[in-house]
Amino acid sequence: MAPNRDGESRDQVRLGQLEQLQMLLNRAYLNVDFYRRRMDRLGLQPEDIATFEDFRRFPFTTSGDLAAHYPYGLFAVPLKSVVRLKITHSRDGSPVVVGFTRRDIQLWQNLMARLYTQLGVTDRDIVQVAYNYSLFPGAFTFNHAAEQIGATLAPSAMTSATLQLKIMQDFRSTVLATTPSFAVHILSTLKAARNGRIGQVKSDLRLLLLGPEPVPDETRKLLHDGLQAEVHGLYGVSEMIEPGIAGECRAGSGYHLAEEHFLAEIVHPVSGQPVPAGQEGELVITTLAAEAYPLIRYRTGDVTVLRETPCACGRGGARLGEILRRTDDRLSIRGIPCYPAQIGNILRGLDPSISDFRLLVHRRFGLGDHLDILVARADGRRLAADSRGADLDQMRSTLRRVLGFGARLQIVAAADLPAPGLIEKTVFLDP
Amino acid sequence: MAPNRDGESRDQVRLGQLEQLQMLLNRAYLNVDFYRRRMDRLGLQPEDIATFEDFRRFPFTTSGDLAAHYPYGLFAVPLKSVVRLKITHSRDGSPVVVGFTRRDIQLWQNLMARLYTQLGVTDRDIVQVAYNYSLFPGAFTFNHAAEQIGATLAPSAMTSATLQLKIMQDFRSTVLATTPSFAVHILSTLKAARNGRIGQVKSDLRLLLLGPEPVPDETRKLLHDGLQAEVHGLYGVSEMIEPGIAGECRAGSGYHLAEEHFLAEIVHPVSGQPVPAGQEGELVITTLAAEAYPLIRYRTGDVTVLRETPCACGRGGARLGEILRRTDDRLSIRGIPCYPAQIGNILRGLDPSISDFRLLVHRRFGLGDHLDILVARADGRRLAADSRGADLDQMRSTLRRVLGFGARLQIVAAADLPAPGLIEKTVFLDP
Known part of the structure; x- marks a missing residue:
């Protein structure tokens, strides 16, 4: 493990990150077609990136990029060196595979x-x-x-x-x-x-x-x-590690970031430009140390603030504020993430006559606790027990199996669906 | 790890087991009140047990003994040395806690x-x-x-x-x-x-x-x-380790037992006496190497045969045959164990007016695949939606949560319950 850099100055930490970043870019260029093609297209060689400012020329990696290279397209080591695989989901519900070497896990x-x-x-x-x-x-x-x-x-x-x-x-x-x-x-x-x-x-x-x-x-x-x-x-990111990227100390004024392994940026979700210090924006993370599954400028979808002032606990280093919201429409029901598009795909896969649906999240103390799904069918039937439609019980059990939690499901007339927009979305204005 | 003794003769293996057994008995005598009291009551000191025959004087340990010492009564090391706890259930459904030191896990x-x-x-x-x-x-x-x-x-x-x-x-x-x-x-x-x-x-x-x-x-x-x-x-035993006690080799003629860690006996389930070589009986296992949770002559409830003839794969050593059945009424639904008494306790805890119940296991290819529970209530009501009884949906969800699998639940009139005995039980005649 890299030494704990708590005693280092900000400059030393940043210098260390830059060294690791150059090694990471080299490894990514050599081993991952996806990153090499991106660099080639920009006419960038890893050695061209000598400063954090240079690094901002590097394009973001998104959830969609991960899904598009399912299963192993973004791996930087041969499968033989991977000792653990993990499955997560992209924002449209399609699977994403993350790999870890023995050293990553340690x-x-x-x-x-x-x-x-x-x-x-x-x-x-x-x-x-x-x-x-x-x-x-x-x-x-x-x-x-x-x-x-x-x-x-x-x-x-x-x-x-x-x-x-x-x-x-x-x-x-x-x-x-x-x-x-x-x-x-x-x-x-x-x-x-x-x-x-x-x-x-x-x-x-x-x-x-x-x-x-x-x-x-x-x-x-x-x-x-x-x-x-x-x-x-x-704090963690399921496409990198969770938990472990950052954690609160006893002073309780932010999540100390493991900066020797993760480079954090805060950008405006629409323009992608860095936001002024201390202002909120989307957290973008680069894994400096990941062997099997390096992610470069990965857009986490989490909106937060980065602080670099010393903490009351005595340690310096960057801290994340609370995660304020998401940039996408990801829901979290009792700790389990899901996306409306994913639920729509499941519903329509079971019953092609489903024309529309609404998700109602009943929150308690600000947490997603229960999900109600209202479904309307094209032919207006309220009960789905005919030969074309899936039985309600079957839909409920499929949803439970795929999502990992139970939802209340009702078929209603299309006219009875509430207006869309009940899911709180984060809206950023164009700058 | 103890050396793999595949190259040793039967006599060498047995001698090694006896040495480990004496160390185990000493540790158990010193560190576990339950075993010390049992030895004291029999006037046995660990050093009195010099042969496997002597060892047969030692009483069996049962699933009930484990539950009676919940949570930590059978631990042989201080909790500080335990790095993992595991919860399992005794035959009446009450919890049993098994502990592992770092060395055990390794x-x-x-x-x-x-x-x-x-x-x-x-x-x-x-x-x-x-x-x-x-x-x-x-x-x-x-x-x-x-x-x-x-x-x-x-x-x-x-x-x-x-x-x-x-x-x-x-x-x-x-x-x-x-x-x-x-x-x-x-x-x-x-x-x-x-x-x-x-x-x-x-x-x-x-x-x-x-x-x-x-x-x-x-x-x-x-x-x-x-x-x-x-x-x-x-093959494994959830109160010891699973998997890892024994496993089939490619020759497919039995489960090779890890004899340097586990001492196996086959006894008649009623008399407790050893059965003649090659005949079926209840598997009794002593953990020779477990630090945190040593079990001495533990009755596994599994009925099988022990073979000591050399295997076609070339290795000697003892092998277990297939597990033929259980000595108790443990059911297994899609790999998850449960006991009728446990289900009865859940049902009556939810609705005291439940007077009787039957479990119907629908098997496919000899495996427990679906569980039907028929319940009768003392007042003969078919629906449980009154103020005294738990709602059927609530009963189903509690069963699912506690057992870990869903069951079909129906309230029927007492007269409509099938005769008892639909669960296959293993019956051994008194010798």
């Missing part, structure tokens, strides 16, 4: 171990990881890093909130890693239990690690007060 | 890596692991061991059969690890695809690794012919 695991350590997690802690491992492979990183620092792992996975509380109590878990929405659900269940329905519940919990969703302030306060535990967010 | 991972290697899996293979990681934590061992031998891992997890086929084709997976029933489901989906519904599906698959359920001969042949791949079974 690097990312070290980053998570460092985040644990910075938050005071030691070999005396009992870490409860409450994620769906199938839908959030980042959960594996929580496991491996906890084992690496010698903490005890209670991988409670996707069991119910009641069982999570039982595990928390019986095992005396001190750290809980989960999504913000599931943490809120556990808290409600705990409150009900304390009101005498299950009996007094005692908890040794002292630290909540929340991701991959952002943690709204209201949720943070609710969880802090209700669970009497520190609440810290982690 | 040992078990080495065993799985050895099983891969013996089946010819190398760093050129692409291993697709299609399990529910929440319900079958053994899936983690498939992952880690594949990474250890440098194979590429495609952890496709619990996605649909259609996506599994897409992954298999796009990634050119050569090895698929999954349950026998899901493998059959993938095969049916593939056959449908080949008949033109999705298009021609090409597969590079050459090896199927199946567990944790036994693989009936009919299923094995069906999968071998349909997928044109070798089919091999693995």
Whole structure:
């Protein structure tokens, strides 16, 4: 692992990043046709990029580029050197494959171990990881890093909130890693239990690690007060690593970025130009150290602010602010990402007579908690149990299987569909 | 890791086991109250056990013993040394916690890596692991061991059969690890695809690794012919490790047991006495090397045969035959174990007016594929939507959440319940 550069000056850090960037561009030029063609088209050689300003001539990489090179087109090493593959989705729902070498996995695991350590997690802690491992492979990183620092792992996975509380109590878990929405659900269940329905519940919990969703302030306060535990967010990108790109320290004023491995830029989502320091824009990340799946100027779709002022915790280095919103229409239902286009493709694949649909997200504390899908069919039939249409139950179970969560599904007359636009979208004006 | 003893004579292997057994008994006596009390009660000291015959005086450990010491009562090391916890269930559905030290995890991972290697899996293979990681934590061992031998891992997890086929084709997976029933489901989906519904599906698959359920001969042949791949079974015990205790070699005449780590006995399920060589009985295992969670004479509930004749593959050592059946009423629905008592507890916890229930397992190719639950209520009401009873939908969703699979649930009049005994039970006569 590269040395922790917390003691270095800003200039030293930036110089180190530039050196790594040049190596990355060389590797990408040699090993990935996609990047080589882009550089050739611009008449750029890796050695032409000597400054961060030069680097801005390099085009962005988008979610669509990733899907267009499915499965292995963007890999920079032979498959033989890849020890782990991960499947995620592009914005239209088509699959994207991310690969990791043994060294990649070790690097990312070290980053998570460092985040644990910075938050005071030691070999005396009992870490409860409450994620769906199938839908959030980042959960594996929580496991491996906890084992690496010698903490005890209670991988409670996707069991119910009641069982999570039982595990928390019986095992005396001190750290809980989960999504913000599931943490809120556990808290409600705990409150009900304390009101005498299950009996007094005692908890040794002292630290909540929340991701991959952002943690709204209201949720943070609710969880802090209700669970009497520190609440810290982690940031990752499923196409790179999650968690581990950045994490909050105990001072709670931003997500410290692992700058020796990730180069961050904030750009205007429409113009692609850098925004003035301290202003919000889309986070663009370049993986400086990834061997198998290097991403150059990847548009994360997350809108945030980059701060370079020293943190109250004493460390310098860049920090990300909270993720304010998305630049696209990605939804997140109980921590699981999905896109309207993806749901539309599933619905029409099952029943070609579906003419239109609306998604209604019922949020609690700012989190996507329930999804209602209203569907209209071209022939106006309210029930889909005829020979042409898929049965409602089958549609529900397919949606559950593909998306990973259940949705309420109703067939309505086209005239009864609400006006479009109920999904909050982030709109940036042209500059 | 202890040396692979394949080259040793039977006598050398047995002598090595006896040495490890004495160390195990000493550790258990010193560190686990439960075992010390049992030895004290029998007036046994660890040093009194000098032969395998002496060892037969040691009482069995049962699933109930494990649940009675929930959560940490049977741990032989301080929690600080435990890096992973795993939750499983005893036969009445109550939770059991198994712990692993860092050394335990490395040992078990080495065993799985050895099983891969013996089946010819190398760093050129692409291993697709299609399990529910929440319900079958053994899936983690498939992952880690594949990474250890440098194979590429495609952890496709619990996605649909259609996506599994897409992954298999796009990634050119050569090895698929999954349950026998899901493998059959993938095969049916593939056959449908080949008949033109999705298009021609090409597969590079050459090896199927199946567990944790036994693989009936009919299923094995069906999968071998349909997928044109070798089919091999693995054996594990969720209270010890899974997979990795034993695995089939390419000669296909039994599951080679990792004898340097596990001592196997076959006993009559009622009398507990050893059965004559080559006859079937209950498998009893002692973990010789487990640090955190040693189990002494643990009754696995699995009925099989132990063979000590040399294998056609050239290796000596003990082999397990196929698991013929269970000594208890454990069911397995699509690879997920459950017990009738557990289901009864869930049902009555939701609706105290439930007076009786029946489980109907619809099997395909000898595998549990669908579970029907028929429920009768004391007041004879057919619908449960009154104030006392839980709504049917709520019962279904609770069952799905707790069991990990969906069941068809119907309320029927008590008189309409079929006679009990539809669940096949293994009956042993008193000797």
